[in-house]
Amino acid sequence: MIDIYGDLESTEHLPKVTEEELSDEQVNTELAKIRAELGNKVVVLGHHYQQDDVIALADVTGDSLELAKKAGSLTEAEYIIFCGVHFMAETADMLTDDSKKVILPDLRAGCSMADMANRREIDVAWKYLTESTKDKIVPITYINCSAALKSFVGENNGSICTSSNAEKVITWGLSQGEKLLFFPDQHLGRNTCFKLGIPLEDMVVYDPRQRFGGLTPEQIQKAKVILWYGFCSVHQGFTKEHITMWRQKEPDRTLIVHPECNFEVTQGADLAGSTSYIINHIKAAPAGSKFAVGTEINLVNRLAKQYPHLDIVSLSPYQCLCTTMYRIRPRWLLESFRAIKRGEDLNVIKVDAETTKYALKALEQMLKIS
Numbered sequence: 040m041i042d043i044y045g046d047l048e049s050t051e052h053l054p055k056v057t058e059e060e061l062s063d064e065q066v067n068t069e070l071a072k073i074r075a076e077l078g079n080k081v082v083v084l085g086h087h088y089q090q091d092d093v094i095a096l097a098d099v100t101g102d103s104l105e106l107a108k109k110a111g112s113l114t115e116a117e118y119i120i121f122c123g124v125h126f127m128a129e130t131a132d133m134l135t136d137d138s139k140k141v142i143l144p145d146l147r148a149g150c151s152m153a154d155m156a157n158r159r160e161i162d163v164a165w166k167y168l169t170e171s172t173k174d175k176i177v178p179i180t181y182i183n184c185s186a187a188l189k190s191f192v193g194e195n196n197g198s199i200c201t202s203s204n205a206e207k208v209i210t211w212g213l214s215q216g217e218k219l220l221f222f223p224d225q226h227l228g229r230n231t232c233f234k235l236g237i238p239l240e241d242m243v244v245y246d247p248r249q250r251f252g253g254l255t256p257e258q259i260q261k262a263k264v265i266l267w268y269g270f271c272s273v274h275q276g277f278t279k280e281h282i283t284m285w286r287q288k289e290p291d292r293t294l295i296v297h298p299e300c301n302f303e304v305t306q307g308a309d310l311a312g313s314t315s316y317i318i319n320h321i322k323a324a325p326a327g328s329k330f331a332v333g334t335e336i337n338l339v340n341r342l343a344k345q346y347p348h349l350d351i352v353s354l355s356p357y358q359c360l361c362t363t364m365y366r367i368r369p370r371w372l373l374e375s376f377r378a379i380k381r382g383e384d385l386n387v388i389k390v391d392a393e394t395t396k397y398a399l400k401a402l403e404q405m406l407k408i409s
Contacts, residue, residue: 061370061373063092063369063370066369066370066373067096067369069373070096070369070372070373070376073373073376073377073380074376076380077376077379077380079115079116080115080116080117080118080379081116081117081118081119081120081376081379082098082099082110082113082116082118082119082120083096083097083098083099083120083122083372084097084098084099084100084101084106084109084110084119084120084121084122084123084131085097085099085100085106085122085123086100086101086102086103086106086122086123086124086127086364087100087101087102087314087318087335087337087338087341088335088337088338088361088364089122089123089337089364089367090337090364090365091337091340091341092368092369093122093367093368093369093372094341096122096369096372097122102201102203102313102314102315103123103126103127103130103182103183103201104130104182104201104203105315106121106123106127106131107127107130107131107134108134110131110134110135110139110141111131111134111135113135113139116139117138117139117140118139118140118141118142118379119131119135119139119140119141119142120142120144120372120375120376121141121142121143121388122144122367122372123143123148123364123367124143124148124149124150124153124363124364125143125146125148125149125150125153125185125388126149126150126153126182126183126184126185126186128141128142128143128388129185129186129388129390130182130186130189130402131388132388132389132390132395133186133390133395133398133399133402134399134402140384140387141387141388141389142375142379142385142386142387142388143386143388144367144368144371144372144374144375144386145366145367145368145371145386146386147363147366148363148364148366148367149363150183150363151271151272151363152183152184152223152224152269152270152271152272152299153183153184153185153223155223155267155268155269155270156184156188156222156223156247156267156269157185157187157188158185158187158188158190158191160247161188161191161222162191163247164220164245164247164252164267165178165191165195165220167251167252168220168245168252168259168265171254171256171259171260172218172256172259172260174216174217174218174260175215175216175217175218176216176217176218176219176220176265177196177197177198177212177213177215177216177218177219177220178191178192178195178197178219178220178222179192179197179198179199179200179208179209179212179219179220179221179222179228180192180197180199180200180221180222180223180401181199181200181201181202181205181221181222181223181224181227181228182199182200182201183223183224183271184222184223186390186394186395186398187394188222188223189394189397189398189401189402190393190394190395190396190397190398190401191397192397192398192401193396193397193398193399193400193401193402193404194397194400196215197212197401197404198211198212198401198404198405198408199401199402199404199405200405201313201405202227202297202298202299202312202313202314202316203312203313203315203316204405204408204409205227205228205231205298206231206234206235207408207409208405208408208409209221209228209231209232209235210235211408213263217263218262218263218264218265219232219263219264219265220245220265220267221264221265221266221267222266222267222269223267223269224267224269224270224271224299225244225266225267225268225269225270226270226271226274226298226299226300226301226302226305227298227299228242228264228266228267229242229264229266229302230298230300230302230305230311231298232263232264233302237263237264239302241261241262241263241264242262242263242264242265242266243258243259243262243264243265243266244265244266244267244268245265245266245267245268246268247267247268248268270299270301271299273299273334273335273359273360273361274296274297274299274300274301274333274334274359275300275301276355276357276359277296277300277301277304277333277354277355277359278301278303278304278355279303279304279307281304281331281333281354281355281356282294282303282304282307282308282354283307285331285354286307289329289331291329292329292330292331292350293309293310293328293329293330293331294307294308294309294310294330294331294333294354295308295309295310295311295312295317295320295321295330295331295332295333296308296310296311296332296333296334296354297311297312297313297314297317297333297334298311298312298313300333304333308333308354314334314338317332317334317338318338318342321342321346321349321351322346324346324349326348326349327348327349327350328349328350329349329350329351330349330350330351330352331352331353331354332351332352332353332354333353333354333355334359335359335360335361335364336353336358336359336360337360337361337364339351339352339353
């Protein structure tokens with residue numbers, strides 16, 4: 040498996056195209072030419088949070104799971120270029136057969152939330168938690184994590200979830216045992232569990248940076264849900280103060296946010312739901328509706344352009360940008376196509392067979408629940 044946790048300043052795996060070599064227009068012209076030559080051999084997948092110039096080049100757009108499922112259903116394509124982040128490309132590789140190669144245009148496109156939990160930390164936490172209570176703990180991981188953590192969940196008879204199906208998966212998890220370990224995003228776990236009727240006092244946070252995760256055995260025994268300390272840096276850019284600002288400024292504007300936002304924000308908003316939920320709700324809104332949206336700015340701006348009959352702005356006055364998604368640029372996409380044309384493997388994401396086996400078990404469990 041490719042290691043993306045090394046020196047991010049290293050240029051070893053960076054594409055060879057430089058800003059001085061080609062203009063944006065030249066990049067798009069050459070891309071169009073090579074794409075025409077390669078035809079159905081290559082499919083480009085683009086995540087909703089990508090910038091418009093990348094989305095314009097995507098054959099399919101969607102959230103991480105939608106795109107991974109699409110990758111798994113492709114029959115003709117030999118190469119899948121995933122314009123997203125590393126964990127998404129891993130999932131796509133695990134859902135496709137060995138005849139296909141999944142490419143990430145820039146290996147530095149990671150996810151800060153996914154990086155907040157690694158297999159060593161989870162193994163240490165699991166040992167301590169299971170030794171601290173006789174209750175059965177069911178592990179649930181948000182799909183925004185590495186293949187190694189998806190594999191851990193499969194090995195321990197848990198399930199993966201998305202922001203769309205978290206309620207169903209958590210309900211299932213609590214039917215299988217007395218407690219949950221939910222990682223890596225504490226906010227999705229807290230918001231979903233609270234919505235399902237679990238009080239905040241029954242949830243604790245395990246922080247791997249502290250000795251024993253900052254929890255005593257007594258706290259673990261008392262808790263129903265153990266949340267990992269992780270979070271999405273983009274969605275933490277939205278605050279309770281932003282909610283208050285809009286309530287005072289335009290009380291008739293609908294505030295809709297992603298459940299990766301913190302508890303105060305989701306509780307203060309009118310609506311909270313996954314990326315697909317936000318898109319579909321706005322799409323169905325009558326003309327003249329006004330929204331302040333708490334999610335990544337590229338998606339917010341794109342929705343505003345797609346639905347000019349609506350008034351759509353960001354919940355925050357500041358740019359809440361996914362900087363790792365921003366690393367994917369058309370010129371890096373061009374170098375991926377150039378490499379395919381040359382017959383070279385550049386930035387191919389490959390998950391080993393053992394990890395894939397158990398990660399797919401967890402993915403399949405999620406699909407059964409959903």
